[in-house]
Amino acid sequence: MRKAPEDPTLPGESVEIPLLAPHLSTPHFPARQIAGYVTSLILTGLAFALVAYRLLPLSTLLIVVLVLAFIQAAIQLGVFMHLREGRGTTWHLPIIGLGLFVGLGIVGFSIWIMLFKSGVS
Template sequence: MGQNNTQANQHAHSGFPWSHVFGFILSLALTFLAVYVALYTSLPLSTILTSIIAMALAQAALQLIMFMHLKEGEGVTQTIAVIFSFFIAIVTVVGTVWIFFSM
């Protein structure tokens, strides 16, 4: 049984990583689209911010799925790791905003 899993993993990781290339190109497209919306459009500020936040969330989900292999993990350990990562990210952002506004 263990030998079958090893063979399946070797087969799954052989060949060119097209999904990683696709994820990278999509990440670049989302980044350049956000820059274009921010710098070269005359949309209202609230629309620009909303679109940038939507693209940032899409890129975060894309990177979790494509590069962090979120859908390939096993149960509780990966879930706890993702929750802890979100906690660290939220603490970092909230702490930074708090420091900026308290200066």
């Protein structure tokens, strides 16, 4: 029914950076979505069980739970949010990357500065 446009017709639609080339696929069965959902359920259950039943020492527990959260976020972005799709260069990748960079900076440096128990805290 629909075809990929042969070649970009408008300026700005060409793939200017090979790294940001779009990846497109709509297969005949939503297998990726189902796999992503099942993996998310497993990771959520694992994080919950680790905390509810104290399966790890307190020092490593928080780090493991955070790592599980970042894996789940990556699944949501990559599988469900069709991160690599777009028309021409996928310019939303550097934009969302900048958002994450600033966001993680705000959180990380706020924690870091409060670790100095002097003055500000």
